[in-house]
Amino acid sequence: xxxxxxxxxxxxxxxxxxxxxxxxxxxxxxxxxxxxxxxxxxxxxxxxxxxxxxxxxxxxxxxxxxxxxxxxxxxxxxxxxxxxxxxxxxxxxxxxxxxxxxxxxxxxxxxxxxxxxxxxxxxxxxxxxxxxxxxxxxxxxxxxxxxxxxxxxxxxxxxxxxxxxxxxxxxxxxxxxxxxxxxxxxxxxxxxxxxxxxxxxxxxxxxxxxxxxxxxxxxxxxxxxxxxxxxxxxxxxxxxxxxxxxxxxxxxxxxxxxxxxxxxxxxxxxxxxxx
Numbered sequence: 001x002x003x004x005x006x007x008x009x010x011x012x013x014x015x016x017x018x019x020x021x022x023x024x025x026x027x028x029x030x031x032x033x034x035x036x037x038x039x040x041x042x043x044x045x046x047x048x049x050x051x052x053x054x055x056x057x058x059x060x061x062x063x064x065x066x067x068x069x070x071x072x073x074x075x076x077x078x079x080x081x082x083x084x085x086x087x088x089x090x091x092x093x094x095x096x097x098x099x100x101x102x103x104x105x106x107x108x109x110x111x112x113x114x115x116x117x118x119x120x121x122x123x124x125x126x127x128x129x130x131x132x133x134x135x136x137x138x139x140x141x142x143x144x145x146x147x148x149x150x151x152x153x154x155x156x157x158x159x160x161x162x163x164x165x166x167x168x169x170x171x172x173x174x175x176x177x178x179x180x181x182x183x184x185x186x187x188x189x190x191x192x193x194x195x196x197x198x199x200x201x202x203x204x205x206x207x208x209x210x211x212x213x214x215x216x217x218x219x220x221x222x223x224x225x226x227x228x229x230x231x232x233x234x235x236x237x238x239x240x241x242x243x244x245x246x247x248x249x250x251x252x253x254x255x256x257x258x259x260x261x262x263x264x265x266x267x268x269x270x271x272x273x274x275x
Contacts, residue, residue, distance in 0.1 A: 009038060013057040014253050016041035016159045023151035024185030026166040028061045031122035033250045035238060041159065041253030051256060060122050077241055080122045081105060082208065088112045099237050102211035119237055120211060120230040123185060126192040129174045137172065139181040141200055151183055163252050178222055184209065191227050198222040
């Protein structure tokens, strides 16, 4: 694919992760990096700071952070997010309509009077794979068929290492004959890439899985689904607010010049639900 004509300076902000234990977090950043020019990575644990507010922040993912609302920052485009009422004040600052990842979040925004669109997840924009397939994977699904694999990360894994692990994992899922998993962010990329997938939630939370139900899928059954309508809708949303997209290979966001600090102790991540 042709690269974006401007690839030498960060034009947008994207979320990155320091103290995550879940490889699926980085999948969402990888997905958006394919669609945008170079980006500056904003660590999720620094969202209460005002960092580079001159750059548009394309915000995605699951926003179950500590109770404090992120820093006042009206320059945000919420594109495929899951969050609850506690972060409505942050979303309300935006001058854009909010792109909800799932029906639960869409309803949260509607009740709050925030213009909202049921957009879906950024990971549903990965391209469909039509090449050969081989192998069966079970991802954080103990006792499942085929090769066992995990999304568990050691706390403090540098984002650059997460990124490489994420690319390798996505390449495995893309070529797999079938995947069985307890992870939502294994199931969604597999659907996008055309890989037969069965989702077995380890801990069912209706609000988090409302997108899966919205798609008419059944838990525990191996299935495929054409998600191109959601993919096209996600592209249209970004084009409407950012201009024409030029899809390219994923590009690792740069880090703020003062990040990471020389000493930073890993700490539990409130966005992780243990299996």
